[in-house]
Amino acid sequence: MRARTSLALFLTVLSFPALAENWPQWRGPTLNGISTEKNLPIHWSTTENVAWKLAMPGGSGATPIIWGNNIFLHVADGEELYLWCVDKAKGTPIWKKLIAHGNYKINKQNMSSPSPVTDGKSVYVMTGIGVLKGFDFSGNELWMRDLQKDYGKFGLNWGYASSPLLYEDSLYVQVLHGMRTHDPSYVMRIDKKTGKTVWRVIRPTDAVRESPDSYTTPTLLRYGNHVEIVVTGGDCVTGHDPATGEELWRGRGSNPDKNPAYRTVASPVVHDDVVYVPTRVRPLIAFRAGGRGDISQSHKLWSFMNGPDVPTPVTDGRYFYSVNDRGILWCLDAKTGEEIWGGQRIKSATYSSSPVLADGKIYVTSEDGLTTVIKTGPKFEVLAENDLNDYTLSSPAISDGHIFLRTARFLYSIGKP
Amino acid sequence: MRQQNTRRRRRSSLVRCVFIATACIAPLFAFAAGAAKLDWPSWGGPHGDFTVDGKGLPATFAASAPKRLWQRSLGDGYSSIVTDGSLLYTMYRRGHEEVVVAIQPDTGVTAWEYSYDATFRPGMPMEYGPGPHATPLVLGDYVYTIGVLARMHAFDKKTGRIVWWKDLYKVFPGSTFVDRGYAVSPMAYKNTIVVKLGEHGHAVVALNPKDGSLVWQNQNFTNAPSTPILIKVDGQEQLVTTSSDAVVGLDPNNGELLWSHPHKTSYGLNISTPIWGPGNLLFISSAYNGGARVLHLAQSGGKTKVEELWSSNRMRVHHSNAIRIGDYVYGSSGDFGPAPMTAVDVKTGKVTWQDRTFGKVNMVLADGKVILLDEGGDLALVTLSPEGMQVRWRVPLLQSNAWTAPTLVGTRLYVRDRRTMMALDLR
Numbered sequence: 001m002r003a004r005t006s007l008a009l010f011l012t013v014l015s016f017p018a019l020a021e022n023w024p025q026w027r028g029p030t031l032n033g034i035s036t037e038k039n040l041p042i043h044w045s046t047t048e049n050v051a052w053k054l055a056m057p058g059g060s061g062a063t064p065i066i067w068g069n070n071i072f073l074h075v076a077d078g079e080e081l082y083l084w085c086v087d088k089a090k091g092t093p094i095w096k097k098l099i100a101h102g103n104y105k106i107n108k109q110n111m112s113s114p115s116p117v118t119d120g121k122s123v124y125v126m127t128g129i130g131v132l133k134g135f136d137f138s139g140n141e142l143w144m145r146d147l148q149k150d151y152g153k154f155g156l157n158w159g160y161a162s163s164p165l166l167y168e169d170s171l172y173v174q175v176l177h178g179m180r181t182h183d184p185s186y187v188m189r190i191d192k193k194t195g196k197t198v199w200r201v202i203r204p205t206d207a208v209r210e211s212p213d214s215y216t217t218p219t220l221l222r223y224g225n226h227v228e229i230v231v232t233g234g235d236c237v238t239g240h241d242p243a244t245g246e247e248l249w250r251g252r253g254s255n256p257d258k259n260p261a262y263r264t265v266a267s268p269v270v271h272d273d274v275v276y277v278p279t280r281v282r283p284l285i286a287f288r289a290g291g292r293g294d295i296s297q298s299h300k301l302w303s304f305m306n307g308p309d310v311p312t313p314v315t316d317g318r319y320f321y322s323v324n325d326r327g328i329l330w331c332l333d334a335k336t337g338e339e340i341w342g343g344q345r346i347k348s349a350t351y352s353s354s355p356v357l358a359d360g361k362i363y364v365t366s367e368d369g370l371t372t373v374i375k376t377g378p379k380f381e382v383l384a385e386n387d388l389n390d391y392t393l394s395s396p397a398i399s400d401g402h403i404f405l406r407t408a409r410f411l412y413s414i415g416k417p
Numbered sequence: 418m419r420q421q422n423t424r425r426r427r428r429s430s431l432v433r434c435v436f437i438a439t440a441c442i443a444p445l446f447a448f449a450a451g452a453a454k455l456d457w458p459s460w461g462g463p464h465g466d467f468t469v470d471g472k473g474l475p476a477t478f479a480a481s482a483p484k485r486l487w488q489r490s491l492g493d494g495y496s497s498i499v500t501d502g503s504l505l506y507t508m509y510r511r512g513h514e515e516v517v518v519a520i521q522p523d524t525g526v527t528a529w530e531y532s533y534d535a536t537f538r539p540g541m542p543m544e545y546g547p548g549p550h551a552t553p554l555v556l557g558d559y560v561y562t563i564g565v566l567a568r569m570h571a572f573d574k575k576t577g578r579i580v581w582w583k584d585l586y587k588v589f590p591g592s593t594f595v596d597r598g599y600a601v602s603p604m605a606y607k608n609t610i611v612v613k614l615g616e617h618g619h620a621v622v623a624l625n626p627k628d629g630s631l632v633w634q635n636q637n638f639t640n641a642p643s644t645p646i647l648i649k650v651d652g653q654e655q656l657v658t659t660s661s662d663a664v665v666g667l668d669p670n671n672g673e674l675l676w677s678h679p680h681k682t683s684y685g686l687n688i689s690t691p692i693w694g695p696g697n698l699l700f701i702s703s704a705y706n707g708g709a710r711v712l713h714l715a716q717s718g719g720k721t722k723v724e725e726l727w728s729s730n731r732m733r734v735h736h737s738n739a740i741r742i743g744d745y746v747y748g749s750s751g752d753f754g755p756a757p758m759t760a761v762d763v764k765t766g767k768v769t770w771q772d773r774t775f776g777k778v779n780m781v782l783a784d785g786k787v788i789l790l791d792e793g794g795d796l797a798l799v800t801l802s803p804e805g806m807q808v809r810w811r812v813p814l815l816q817s818n819a820w821t822a823p824t825l826v827g828t829r830l831y832v833r834d835r836r837t838m839m840a841l842d843l844r
Contacts, residue, residue: 150512184527191534197514200532202577245531246579 020400023066026115026163028356028398031219032269033314035358035398042361042373044386044414051402051413052091059391059408061113061161061352065123066399070094070137072123073411076103076112081127083116083135088400091413095139100131106159108352108393113161113215117171124171124192128160132173134195143195147175151200155181157263161215164190165229167242170198176233178212179263185212187231187245201245205234209260216267223273223289230275233264237277237287251287252296253303254279265310266354271317271334278307284322286337302337306330312354312395314362319376323364327351327372331380344380346372354395363396369407371396388412455502457824460552460602460644461690462781467738471784473827475844478786482812483796483830483841487525491838492516497552498824498831498838499560501574504528505824505831506560507838508549510535515549515564519577522829525840529577535564541596546818546835550600550642554610556626561610565598569612571629581629591617593640593661600642600688606656606669609633613658615640620660621672635672638665641687648693651716657699661685664701666714666721676714676721682707689734689748694741698726698763704735704752711763727766732759737777738822740787745769747787747801749777758806772806779822781830788843790832794819796841814839 027033041049062074071086075096081103085094103111111128118124122142126132130148135141147154154160157179165172171192176185188200205212214233221228221239228239228248235255239248254277255262266278273289284307291299306324307313313322320334327349331340349366356363357376361383365371369388375381390407397404402415461467492509499506505520515535519528537543548565555561560574567585572578585599586592593615601613609623609632620636638660645658647669656669659680664687666675680687683705692700702709708730715722732750739748741763750759750771757771758778775791786809787799794815800807815834824831830841 182526184529188532196534196536197512197532198534200514200516201579202527202529202531204529204576241579244533244579244582 020068021398022068022120023064023397023399023404024120025065025117025166026063026217026395027219027267027312027354032271033312033354033356033395034316035356037398037401038359039401040359040361040398041403041415042384046388049414049416051415051417053410053412054086054091054093056406056408056410058110059393060406061109061393062115062163062406063395064397064404064406064411065116065118066397066404067118067120071404071411072116072118072125073406074112074114074116074125074127076110079103081112081129081131083123083125083133085137085139086411088413091411097135097139097141099125099133100127100129102129109159109161111159113159114163117164117166119166119192122192124164124166126162126164126173130154130160132164132171132190132195134192145190145195147173151175151186152183153181155179155183156213156215157210158213158215163217165218165220166192167220167227167229169193170242172218172229172242174203174214174216174218174231174233176203176212176214176231176264178207178234179210185214185234187218187229187240189242189245199245201240201247203231203234203238203247205236207234207255207262208258211235211255211260211262213263215263215265219268219270221270221273221275221289226289228289230268230270232268232277235262235279237268237275237285239291249291249293249295249299251275251277251285251291251299252294253283253285253300256283266308267312269313269315271315274301274334276313276315276320278313281307281309281324283307284313301335304330304332304337306342310352314355314357316357316376319378321355321357321362323351323355325351327364327366329364329374329380331378340378341380346374346382347385352393356396356398358398363403365392365396365405367392371405455827456555457498457500457826458556459499459554459604460497461646461738462824465646466692467740467780467822468782469825471786474784475828478828478843482810483843486523486829486840486842488837488839489520489525490836491518491833493547493835494549495546495821496549497821498833499553499555500824500826500831501555502826504574506553506555506574507833508551508553508562508564510547510549515568517553517560517562517570517572517577519560519574520838522840525838531570531572531577531579533564533568535566535568538566541598543597545597546820548598548600550598552602554603554605556605556610559626561603561626563599563601563603563612565600567592567599567614569603569629571626580627583629585612585614589614589617589619589622589634592619595640595642601640602644604645604647606647611645611656611669613640613645615660621645621656621658621667623672633671636665636667636674638663639685641685643688643690646691646693648699650697650714650721653716653721655721657691657693659687659691659701659703661687664691664699664712676723678712678723678725680707680710688736690738692739692741692746694763696764700739700741700746700763702732702734702739702748704733706730708733709761709766711766726764729761729766729768731768732761732766735777736820737779740780740782742782742785742801745801745803747780749775751777758801760801760803762803769803770805774806774808777820779820781823781825783825788823788825788830790815790819790821790823792819793817794834796823796832
C-alpha cells in the first residue's frame with residue numbers, strides 16, 4: 001500500500017508539475033526567451049498537433065503569460081482592453097476583466113502590446129494607453145494607475161508597447177518617448193502591492209526627433225552581488241540602481257550617425273554578465289557588465305552591423321541568434337561576436353515576433369503565422385516549417401511541453417492533446 | 418468672484434493652531450555677504466536674510482508692474498526656489514510622490530526631475546498643504562533636498578543623478594517627528610551640511626556633502642520647524658536657531674552649546690527665521706501665544722553674554738519672513754485672524770505702525786525696496802519706513818495660498834504658489 005502510494009506520487013511528480021515550466025513574462029522564465037523544457041513539438045499545422053485553440057477577438061503584440069494552469073492574455077476587443085485568464089489544460093476562459101476603455105490601432109499595433117507579468121500570486125498588466133493594473137489570480141482588481149494622467153501623455157510615434165519588468169516587490173516601467181511630446185522620458189519603480197510609485201527618474205538623452213521613442217522592455221542584469229535594471233532607447237543603453245533609479249552607467253553608440261528616425265524596437269538581452277543592445281539594425285552592441293559612468297568604450301565587447309529592427313534576439317550564452325525583419329538569420333559567438341553562420345534565409349516574410357529557444361531548437365514566427373524551427377548550434381539547419389496561416393505579431397510562450405502561439409484569430413496550444 | 422472670496426475667507430479661518438512650514442525653512446549663507454553672484458543657493462538667498470544688493474536693477478524698476486517671462490504649472494508645495502545661476506531648483510508633490518525638479522531659468526522647461534514615494538504616515542494632518550516644505554540647497558556640484566518625511570537626497574545638479582540619499586528619521590532614530598511634515602532647510606557650513614532633527618543627541622547634525630556621512634551630532638532639544646542662521650558675534654561664528662521652547666547659539670564646528678535663551682510658544686512652533694543685524698541684535702518672533710524678543714549678544718571673557726532688550730506679544734510672525742531695515746523690523750504679525758504688516762523698533766519693541774493692505778507676506782529686500790508676495794497671490798513693490806508703507810505697484814499673479822518666499826536673482830524674480838510657477842522681469 002505504502003509502496004503503491006509512493007509510486008503514484010513519484011509518477012505524478014514525474015509526469016506533470018515537475019516538468020511544467022512557467023512563462024511568467026514576455027521573455028519567459030529567465031527574461032531571455034529561453035525555456036528549459038524538453039520534448040517540444042517540432043511539427044504542427046492548424047489541425048495537426050494542436051491540443052486546443054481558443055478564438056481571439058483580434059490580434060495583439062502581447063505574448064501569452066503562463067503560471068501553473070493559468071494563461072494570462074492581454075486582449076484588445078474593439079475599444080476595450082481586457083485581461084483574460086484561460087485554463088491551460090482545457091483552453092477555456094476562466095475569467096475576463098476589463099482593464100480600460102480607449103483601445104485604438106496605430107499602424108500594426110493596438111494598445112494591447114505590453115505583455116502581462118506575474119509572480120505566481122498576482123498578475124500585472126500595462127496598456128498602451130498608460131493604464132496599469134494589478135489583479136489576483138481570481139481576477140480581483142488590486143490597484144490601478146493611469147500613467148498618462150499622472151505624468152503626461154505618451155509621445156511615441158507608434159504608440160506605447162513596453163512591458164513592465166517585475167523584480168522582487170516592484171514593477172519597473174519605462175516611458176521613453178519624444179516624437180510626439182516635449183516631456184522627458186522616464187523610468188519608474190512601482191510597488192506591486194500598492195501600485196504606488198517608489199521612485200521616478202528622468203532619463204535624459206540627446207536623441208532627436210523619433211529616436212527617443214523606445215518600444216523595448218527593460219531587463220535585469222545580475223553579476224556578483226549586483227542587480228541592475230537595463231533600459232535601452234534614445235540612442236543608448238543605461239543601467240539603473242533598483243533602489244533609487246539612479247543611472248549607474250550608460251553605453252552610447254547605438255545611433256552613430258544621429259539618424260533622427262532611430263526609434264528602438266528590439267529589447268535588450270542579458271546573458272550572464274553580457275548586455276546585448278539592439279538598435280535600428282546597426283550597430284547591435286555587446287557590453288560587459290560592471291561599468292560605471294560612461295561605458296561606451298570601456299566595456300564594449302563587440303558590435304554587429306546586421307542586427308534586427310523588431311525581433312529581439314536570443315542567446316544561450318554560447319551562441320547569439322539574430323533574426324532580422326526579412327527572415328535572415330545569423331548565429332554569432334556570444335562572447336566575441338564572431339560570425340558562426342550568417343545570412344541564412346528562412347521563408348521570405350516580415351518577422352516581428354521574437355524567437356524563442358528551447359530543447360535544442362529555435363522557433364521563429366513570421367507575421368504570416370509561419371513558424372520555422374531551426375536547430376541550435378554551429379550548423380544552420382531547418383527542422384520544420386509550420387504554417388498557421390494567420391497574422392501574427394505575438395512571440396511564442398513555452399510551458400508544460402506545449403508551445404502557445406497567439407495569432408490574430410486564435411490562441412493555439414501546440415502539442416499533444 | 419464671490420466664490421473666490423468665500424474660499425479665501427474659509428482658508429484664512431482655517432489658519433489655526435498650525436504651522437505650515439513654508440517660511441520656516443532655511444539654510445543660510447551669511448558669509449557669502451558682499452559677493453554679488455547671480456545666485457540664490459538656499460533658503461533666504463545669498464545672505465540668508467532675504468536681502469540682495471539690488472545691483473543690476475534699474476532705477477525704473479519701481480515704475481510699473483513687472484513683465485511675465487514665462488509661467489508653468491508646478492505641483493503643490495511651499496518649498497522655495499533656489500538657483501546657482503544656471504538652473505532653478507525646487508520641490509513639489511504629485512499624489513503620493515515628492516518631486517525634486519530642475520528648471521531652465523529662461524524658459525521654465527524642466528531640465529530634470531526625480532520623484533520618490535512619500536506616502537504620509539497615518540494621521541499626519543496635511544490639510545494646510547502636503548509640502549514639501551523645506552527649500553533645497555545648491556552647494557558645489559550638488560543640490561540637496563529634504564522632504565516632509567525627512568528623506569534627504571543629494572543630486573548631481575546638472576543631471577539629476579542621485580549622489581546619495583538617506584532616510585534621516587531612520588538614520589537618526591527618535592528625531593522629533595513633525596506631524597505636519599519636516600520643514601527645516603539644509604544649510605551649508607564650511608565643508609558640512611547642517612541639518613536640524615531634534616532630540617537624542619542629534620538635535621543638530623553635520624553631514625559630509627560628498628556621501629552624507631556623519632561629521633558630528635550634538636544637542637538634545639526638541640526640534641522646531643525653523644532653519645538655522647549663521648551669525649558672527651564679535652568675530653565668533655555661531656549657528657543660531659530655535660528649538661521648541663528656546664533660541665540657542667551653537668558652535669557651527671561641533672554643535673556645542675554657546676548659549677540658550679527661553680522663547681516659548683504653543684505647540685513648540687517657532688517657525689520664522691531669526692534676524693541678525695547691526696548692533697549685535699538678534700530678533701526672534703513666533704505666532705500663537707508667543708511674540709517677539711530682541712537679544713543683544715556680546716563676547717565677554719570667551720563666553721557669549723546674552724541680554725534681552727525687550728519682549729512683546731504685539732509682534733507675532735507666523736510662518737512668513739520678516740526683514741530688518743535700519744532700526745526697524747517689518748513683518749506680518751498674526752495667525753488666526755488678520756496679519757497686518759507691522760513695524761517694530763528693534764531697540765525698544767515699540768510697534769510704530771500696522772497696515773492691513775496685505776495678508777501674510779513674504780519679502781525680498783533689494784536696493785532699499787521691498788518686493789512682497791502676499792498669501793492671496795498679489796505681488797507688490799513697497800517701501801517700508803518708520804512712517805509707514807507705500808505701495809508702488811501691486812499685481813494679482815498667483816492664488817492662495819501663496820506662502821512661498823520669492824527668489825530674486827539679478828533682475829529676475831521667481832515666484833510660485835501651489836499650482837503655478839512664474840518668472841518675472843524687473844527691468
